[in-house]
Amino acid sequence: xxxxxxRLDRAKGILIVLVVLGHFLxxxxxxxxxxxxxxxxxxxxxxxPAFIFLAGITAKSTRLAERTTFxxxxxxxxxxxxxxxxxxxxxxxxxxxVTPIWLTWFLMxxxxxxxxxxxxxxxxxxxxxxxxxxxxxxxxxxxxxxxxAVARTLTFWPFFVVGKLYGARIxxxxxxxxxxxxxALTGAAVVPVALFILGDVDKMWLYGSRSIEWFDVGVVDGLxxxxxxxxxxxxTTLVLLAWTSRRDDVVATLGxxxxxxxxxxxxxxxxxxxPLHLVSGLLPVPATLVLCxxxxxxxxxxxxxxxxxxxxxxxxxxxxxxxxAPLTWLDGLRRPAPEARESAVR
Numbered sequence: 047x048x049x050x051x052x053r054l055d056r057a058k059g060i061l062i063v064l065v066v067l068g069h070f071l072x073x074x075x076x077x078x079x080x081x082x083x084x085x086x087x088x089x090x091x092x093x094x095p096a097f098i099f100l101a102g103i104t105a106k107s108t109r110l111a112e113r114t115t116f117x118x119x120x121x122x123x124x125x126x127x128x129x130x131x132x133x134x135x136x137x138x139x140x141x142x143x144v145t146p147i148w149l150t151w152f153l154m155x156x157x158x159x160x161x162x163x164x165x166x167x168x169x170x171x172x173x174x175x176x177x178x179x180x181x182x183x184x185x186x187x188x189x190x191x192x193x194x195a196v197a198r199t200l201t202f203w204p205f206f207v208v209g210k211l212y213g214a215r216i217x218x219x220x221x222x223x224x225x226x227x228x229x230a231l232t233g234a235a236v237v238p239v240a241l242f243i244l245g246d247v248d249k250m251w252l253y254g255s256r257s258i259e260w261f262d263v264g265v266v267d268g269l270x271x272x273x274x275x276x277x278x279x280x281x282t283t284l285v286l287l288a289w290t291s292r293r294d295d296v297v298a299t300l301g302x303x304x305x306x307x308x309x310x311x312x313x314x315x316x317x318x319x320x321p322l323h324l325v326s327g328l329l330p331v332p333a334t335l336v337l338c339x340x341x342x343x344x345x346x347x348x349x350x351x352x353x354x355x356x357x358x359x360x361x362x363x364x365x366x367x368x369x370x371a372p373l374t375w376l377d378g379l380r381r382p383a384p385e386a387r388e389s390a391v392r
Contacts, residue, residue, distance in 0.1 A: 052294045053221060057286055058100055058301030064093045066311045067342035069149075073319035074326040074334055077249055081331045084243045090252040091239050091275070092282035094152070095205045099283055101156065102209020103217065107164040111373065112366055114160045119365045120358075121146065121153040124309060131313055135320075145192045149312050151255075154195040159206045166210050177207040185272050188259040201254035204276065205283075220287035228288040235285045238278035251275050300346060303355040310349045310358070314341075 068089045077083045106113070128147050132139045139147065146154045166173045181204040184190060190197040208216075223231065242252075250256045251271055258268030300307065318341065326334040348354075 051217070051221075052292050052298045053217060053287065053290045054100060054103065055298035055301035056290045056293065056295075058097070058304045059297035059299070060286065060290070060301075061093050061097050061100070062300055062304040062307050063342060063346050064089045065097070065308060066315075066346050067338060068093065069312065069315045070322065070338040070341050070345075071335075073315055074322050074338055079331050079334070082335060083246075085335065087243050087247065087249070087252070088239055090249065091242060092279040092286075094254075095202055095276070095279035096283040096286055098155075098159075098202045099205040099209040099213060101159070102206040102211075103213030105160060105163050105206070105210050107167050110160065110164065111370060114157055115366045115369055116362050117153050117156045117160065119362045119369065120309065121150060121157065123361075123365075124150045124153060128312065128316075132316060135316060137316060137319075142192075144194060146195050149308065151192070151195040151198055152308070155199040155202070158195070158199045159203065162203070162207075163210065166207055170211050174204075174207055174211060177204040180204075181276065182269060182272055185256075185258040185268060186265060188257050190257045191260075192255055197255045197257065198253070201272075205279070216284070217287055220284050221290075221292075223288045228285070231281065231285050231288055235278070235281040238274060239282065242275075242278070247271075300350050303350045303352075306355040306358040307346055307349045310354060311345050314345045314348070 068086060071082055071086050071089075075082050077086060125147055128150065129139065129141065162173070180200050181202070184197075184200040190200070192198075220231075248261065250261070252275060254275075258265060258272070261268060261271075263271070322337075322341070325337070329337065
């Protein structure tokens with residue numbers, strides 16, 4: 047019987063559904079509807095920080111070149127694929143050679159975060175402090191933006207570092223909370239999200255892709271807002287982990303196959319965005335929400351099928367092996383033959 051804790055898988059499964067739902071809601075009505083904006087604010091306030099926290103839990107420095115190249119292969123494949131798809135659908139998207147298109151920013155950020163793993167393992171306290179400082183104060187740098195996904199990489203880096211260093215313990219702690227503890231955590235997490243909704247907070251604060259200067263606010267107010275968003279995301283992540291069960295079910299399967307879902311669902315979202323936006327303008331808001339929920343559930347289920355998950359992973363792994371083959375060959379040349387090693391021991 048497997049001893050695997052499926053809460054990690056189930057949490058990822060819940061989050062990937064929210065990612066897909068958020069993208070459908072954005073294409074349906076933007077952030078214009080007050081009701082849908084409340085749903086979107088709730089989703090965007092924590093779903094990517096939580097996802098990144100969970101990615102940190104499973105990050106390792108072993109086979110670092112292979113792991114990093116894996117994400118690079120997906121990145122350089124997804125970018126032209128999405129540009130081509132949007133051009134085919136006659137969607138207005140300008141080419142930018144230094145800015146990952148739309149959802150591909152996460153792949154670029156994963157490359158940067160993976161490269162930081164050896165440093166996190168060797169200097170945990172220093173890197174934790176550095177990530178917290180950069181995540182908070184990095185927004186002061188006015189030039190930070192979408193280029194090479196640097197702004198989001200720095201903004202969300204603390205969640206990756208905390209996940210790497212303490213994620214397993216936090217997962218255990220959250221799972222041990224009783225009903226009263228889980229209820230208290232939920233109540234604490236609801237407060238900042240409710241304030242974001244009531245205050246009609248600019249969605250770009252939640253995206254983490256803009257400097258403080260972009261919002262035209264003072265440094266103190268900007269740092270306070272960034273801190274509030276980060277703390278809110280941390281609280282809601284704890285709530286998610288506390289309420290997530292250990293069952294190995296369809297939600298856990300979605301989590302294990304979340305990479306393929308993340309990469310491919312954007313093609314479905316962009317395919318229907320025109321008709322979806324048109325239909326949502328004719329439907330009452332609750333009906334639009336239900337429609338987006340149905341689309342999100344169907345899209346998630348589709349791309350969670352094993353052919354898509356296996357195909358994405360086998361493709362990226364195969365290309366990664368080809369790319370790294372010269373390095374493997376050179377490494378083999380540098381290593382002494384078995385006979386030479388035995389002679390050295392003697």
